[in-house]
Amino acid sequence: MKHSHLMKFLVSKHYIFAIALVYLLFSWSCARKGRPDGGPKDITPPVLLQSIPDTFSTNVDTKIKKIELNFDEYVTLKDYMKNVIISPPVDPQPIFTPTGMAAKKVTVEFSGELQPETTYTINFGQSIQDNNEGNPLSYFSYIFSTGDKIDSLEVKGKVNNMGERKLPENVIAALYRIDSTYNDSLIYKQKPYYVAKLDSANQFSLKYLRSGSYRLVAFNDEVANTRLDPAKEKFAFYPEIVEAGSSLDYDLNLFKLNQPYRAKEVSQVDYGKLEFYFEGKPEKVDIQALEPNFTTSKIYHKAYSDTATLYFNPSIDSLTEKRVRMRFAVNHMDKIDSLPPVIYQTEKYTPLKVYGRNLDYVPGKMYEIEANYPLDTLDKSYISVVKDSVDLDFEVKRLKPNKFGLDFPIEFNSKYKIAVLPEAAKDYMQRTNDTLSLSFGVKESRDFGNLILNIQNKPEAPFWLKLLNAQDREVTSVYGTKAKHEFKHLKPGEYYFKLLVDENANERYDTGDWYEQKQPEPIYIYQENVTVRAYWDIEETWVLGSSNQKSTEAPEKKDIEELMDRRPSTLDRP
Known part of the structure; x- marks a missing residue:
C-alpha cells in the first residue's frame, strides 16, 4: 500500500510538472509573437500575392x-x-477596407465613374502594415489605365524647408x-491632377x-x-511651366503665404486692455471707437503684424x-470694417506688475525691466x-x-542687486509699482566661450544674421552687410x-506671393551645430550656397514679427 501510494504521488507530480512546462512554453511562444523558434524579429513587410x-x-x-489586393499575411490600413x-483625384472618394481590423485583402471600392483614357496611381504611402509587427509596405503604388496604355512620363525633384532644419509633416x-x-x-479651389508624397x-x-504642360507646387x-x-499650410511653387517628362530636377522651397487683409475680431484680454486680430498682417490700421466714446485710449500696432x-x-x-458693450470700426486702405461687439467686464482688474527679465547677463548686455502694461516713465531716482x-x-x-x-557696466565674477522702489515706474493710468528687489550674478570669463563666424559669398544686400541655440531659440540677431561676426561670452553648448x-x-522680411509669381526673400541655414x-x-x-545650406522658406510667425521694422542697433551686437 505504501509503495502504491508513492507511485501515484510521483506520477501526479510529473503530470503537473508536464502541464506547467507546456503552459510556460506556450506563453513564451505567444510572447515571441509567432516566433516559437526564437529567431530574429520579423522586419519583412507584407508581400502582394x-x-x-x-x-x-x-x-x-x-x-x-x-x-482587390491580396497579401501573404494579415495587414491593416493605418491612417x-x-x-x-x-x-488623378477620384470624386467621390473611394472606400478603403479593412478599417479597424486586420485582413489578408485590401479593397478599394468606387461609387463613381472614372475618366476614360487615363492612367491612375493609388499611392498607399506607409498605410499598409503587417498586423503583428507593424512593418509598412512603404510607398506601395497600384497603377492601372482606363485606356490602352500606361502613361510613362515623370517629373521629379526635392522640397526644401531649410529655414527650419526639417520639413513639416x-x-x-x-x-x-x-x-x-x-x-x-x-x-485654392481644386485638388491637383497629379500628387506624390516625399x-x-x-x-x-x-x-x-500624361504628356502636357503643368504648374508644379508643393504644400x-x-x-x-x-x-x-x-x-494653415506652407506652400512652394516652381516659377515656370513644367513639361511632363522633363529631365530636370526641380527644387521647391516652402514658405508661408500672405493672407488677404481682413479685420477678424476684438476681445478683452485684461483690465483696460483690448486686443484686435487681423488676417493679412496690415502695414497700418486706424481703429475707431463707435461705442462708448473713449477719452484715454492709446493704440499700439506694429507694422505688418496681425x-x-x-x-x-x-x-x-x-x-x-x-x-x-463696445463696438469698433477698423479702417485699412480706405476699407472700413465694423467688428462684432465685445462685452467688456469692468470687474476684471489687474494691477501694474514690474519685473526684471531673467536673461543670461554678460559684459556688453543691458539689464532689462519689463511691465505688463505700457510704461509712461521709469524714474531712475x-x-x-x-x-x-x-x-x-x-x-x-526705453x-x-x-x-x-538699465545701462551699467556688467563685469565677470560679480554680483548685482537692483532695488526698484514705488513711484519708479508709472503706466499710462499713472499706476505705480510695488517694491521690487532683483539680483543676478555673472560667472568668471573662463566659464564662457567666444564664437567667430566668417561668411563667404555673402549677399550684396543687407541681411539679418541670427544665432540660435540647440533648442531653436534666438540668442542674438544682427543686421548689416559684414562678412565677419564675433559672438562673445556665450554659454557652453550647441549653436x-x-x-x-x-x-x-526695406528692413523687413518679405515672403512670397503666388499671384504675383514672386518667390520669398532667400533664407540660408547653417546645417551643422557649432559646439x-x-x-x-x-x-x-x-560658404553660402554650398550643399544643403540654402533655403527660401519663410520664417515662423514669431520670426517675421521680430523682423518687422527692425533697425540695427547696439542692442543687436553681442
Missing part, C-alpha cells in the same frame, strides 16, 4: 466598382486618410494641368504622367484634404456698469544698482512701450545660424 485587376492593367472599365493619395508635391480651364486660382530624403517623383497637407489651405492693442483707463472713462556693496551709476533707456533697459536676406533693403566650449575661441567659415 495577387491584384484584381492586375497592377499595370490597361483598358480597365471606367465603371469599375472594386479593386489611410492621411497616407493614401489617388492621382505630410508634404506633397503636385501638378495642376494647364488647359483651357486653368487659372492661378485653381490651387520620400525620406525629401524627394518626390510624380510618375505615370504640407495638414488638413489632409489634398488641397492647399493657405491659412494684432493691435488698445489700452484705456476705465476709471476716467467712467465705465460704471459690470458689463459694457527711485532705482538703485549695487555691485558687491558699491553703488553704480546707470542710464535708463526699449519698447513696456520695457526699459547654429540663420541668414535672412533683405533683397529690397562652444568654456574658455575656448571657436572660428567657423560659412
Whole structure:
C-alpha cells in the first residue's frame, strides 16, 4: 500500500510538472509573437500575392466598382486618410477596407465613374502594415489605365524647408494641368491632377504622367484634404511651366503665404486692455471707437503684424456698469470694417506688475525691466544698482512701450542687486509699482566661450544674421552687410545660424506671393551645430550656397514679427 501510494504521488507530480512546462512554453511562444523558434524579429513587410485587376492593367472599365489586393499575411490600413493619395483625384472618394481590423485583402471600392483614357496611381504611402509587427509596405503604388496604355512620363525633384532644419509633416508635391480651364486660382479651389508624397530624403517623383504642360507646387497637407489651405499650410511653387517628362530636377522651397487683409475680431484680454486680430498682417490700421466714446485710449500696432492693442483707463472713462458693450470700426486702405461687439467686464482688474527679465547677463548686455502694461516713465531716482556693496551709476533707456533697459557696466565674477522702489515706474493710468528687489550674478570669463563666424559669398544686400541655440531659440540677431561676426561670452553648448536676406533693403522680411509669381526673400541655414566650449575661441567659415545650406522658406510667425521694422542697433551686437 505504501509503495502504491508513492507511485501515484510521483506520477501526479510529473503530470503537473508536464502541464506547467507546456503552459510556460506556450506563453513564451505567444510572447515571441509567432516566433516559437526564437529567431530574429520579423522586419519583412507584407508581400502582394495577387491584384484584381492586375497592377499595370490597361483598358480597365471606367465603371469599375472594386479593386482587390491580396497579401501573404494579415495587414491593416493605418491612417489611410492621411497616407493614401489617388492621382488623378477620384470624386467621390473611394472606400478603403479593412478599417479597424486586420485582413489578408485590401479593397478599394468606387461609387463613381472614372475618366476614360487615363492612367491612375493609388499611392498607399506607409498605410499598409503587417498586423503583428507593424512593418509598412512603404510607398506601395497600384497603377492601372482606363485606356490602352500606361502613361510613362515623370517629373521629379526635392522640397526644401531649410529655414527650419526639417520639413513639416505630410508634404506633397503636385501638378495642376494647364488647359483651357486653368487659372492661378485653381490651387485654392481644386485638388491637383497629379500628387506624390516625399520620400525620406525629401524627394518626390510624380510618375505615370500624361504628356502636357503643368504648374508644379508643393504644400504640407495638414488638413489632409489634398488641397492647399493657405491659412494653415506652407506652400512652394516652381516659377515656370513644367513639361511632363522633363529631365530636370526641380527644387521647391516652402514658405508661408500672405493672407488677404481682413479685420477678424476684438476681445478683452485684461483690465483696460483690448486686443484686435487681423488676417493679412496690415502695414497700418486706424481703429475707431463707435461705442462708448473713449477719452484715454492709446493704440499700439506694429507694422505688418496681425494684432493691435488698445489700452484705456476705465476709471476716467467712467465705465460704471459690470458689463459694457463696445463696438469698433477698423479702417485699412480706405476699407472700413465694423467688428462684432465685445462685452467688456469692468470687474476684471489687474494691477501694474514690474519685473526684471531673467536673461543670461554678460559684459556688453543691458539689464532689462519689463511691465505688463505700457510704461509712461521709469524714474531712475527711485532705482538703485549695487555691485558687491558699491553703488553704480546707470542710464535708463526705453526699449519698447513696456520695457526699459538699465545701462551699467556688467563685469565677470560679480554680483548685482537692483532695488526698484514705488513711484519708479508709472503706466499710462499713472499706476505705480510695488517694491521690487532683483539680483543676478555673472560667472568668471573662463566659464564662457567666444564664437567667430566668417561668411563667404555673402549677399550684396543687407541681411539679418541670427544665432540660435540647440533648442531653436534666438540668442542674438544682427543686421548689416559684414562678412565677419564675433559672438562673445556665450554659454557652453550647441549653436547654429540663420541668414535672412533683405533683397529690397526695406528692413523687413518679405515672403512670397503666388499671384504675383514672386518667390520669398532667400533664407540660408547653417546645417551643422557649432559646439562652444568654456574658455575656448571657436572660428567657423560659412560658404553660402554650398550643399544643403540654402533655403527660401519663410520664417515662423514669431520670426517675421521680430523682423518687422527692425533697425540695427547696439542692442543687436553681442
